Amino acid sequence: MLRRIYELGHSVTGTISFRRKAVDRTMKALFCLAAVLVILPLFIIFFDLLIKGGKELKLTLLIDLPHPVGEPGGGIANGIVGTLVITLLTMMWSVPTAIMCGIYLAEYGKGKFASAVRFAADTMTGVPSIIMGIFGYILLVLPMKRFSAWAGAAALSMIFIPVVVRTTEEMLRTVPMTVREAALALGIARWKATLRITVRTAWPGILTGILLAMARIIGETAPLLFTALGNQFWQTRLDQPIAAVPLQVFTYAISPYEDWHDKAWAGALVLITMVLVINIVARVLTRQKR
Known part of the structure; x- marks a missing residue:
């Protein structure tokens, strides 16, 4: 049994x-x-x-200016330079602004005002990029009466800043409270402890968020259509229309010419390669942090 x-x-x-x-x-x-x-x-x-x-992925694509229809060759060199210029202009003032806002939310932000800032950042993250372009057009292009690199950078900054703000806040919150308390116990002023200890500890994660946000704005086309417009030549003045790789890809793609379609595919390949490189760097930094 x-x-x-x-x-x-x-x-x-x-x-x-x-x-x-x-x-x-x-x-x-x-x-x-x-x-x-x-x-x-x-x-x-x-x-x-x-x-x-x-x-079409040749050296001439990267070093030559666009050629008229029917002429062989031509490239997107001015678009690559223009993309780098607009991206650097965006980050020049957006990075400090976003990081300081993230520090405020993580270290000092309490009450209704901080909640409103977080809500605004989250909302702006989900707003379509074309809305940012229209806003930049109304805010800068119409008063200045011209398209410009400054207007393009301003439109992209409205996409860049909310992402970095929320990333900075979350990365700072991962720093243990004991680190802050130890610094304060040694008599270090709170703002010094925040900048020299807390931010430094969370810096790899913050830098990763900056790179990911940069990868996003590099490929944006709609905001630049309303602000930077594009250019077929070299442009050294920031208050004038400037070329960008997404704009040139868009122009080539909607054209009726087969040669320009091939250049559009090549430009898109260059653009996605740039984004992949930035994302790989961000992954490497994240792995080093871990």
Whole structure:
């Protein structure tokens, strides 16, 4: 009798164990499938661009100005330089502003005003980029009566700042409170402890957020259509229309010329490569932090 009960119990236990293992393996397979579905579009886009734009990916593409229709060659050198100029202009004042705002929210922000700032940052993160372009057009282009690099940088800063603000706040909150208390116990002023200890501790994460936000604004087209407009030549004045890679890709893509379509694919490949490099650097910094 006891042996029968033991065999029955062992059989039930084995059945339950088999079911658990089957469910576990099924869920693992579903998780792996979901992960593949997430990264698959990136590889499809990259290899499609590589196939369609690879034939135009030459040195002349990176060092020459755009040529008129019908002339062989031509490149997007002015667009690459313009993208770098607009991005640097955006970060020149957006990075300090965003970091200081994030420090305020993490270290000093309490009450309704801080909640309103967080709500505004979260809301602006989800606003379509074309709205930022229209706002930049009304705020800067119409009063100045011209498109310019400054207007483009202002429109992109409205996309850049909310992301860095929230990233800075979250990274500062990961610093243990004991670190702050130890600094204050040594008699260090709170603002000095915040800048020299708390911010320095969280700096790899903050820098990662800055790079990811930069990768996002590099590929934006809609805000620049309303503010920077684009240019087919070298432009050294920041108060004039300036070229950018997304704008040139857009111009080439909507044209009726096959040669320009090929250059659009090549320009898109250059653009996505820039974004990938920035994201890889951000991942390396995050890994070093861990």
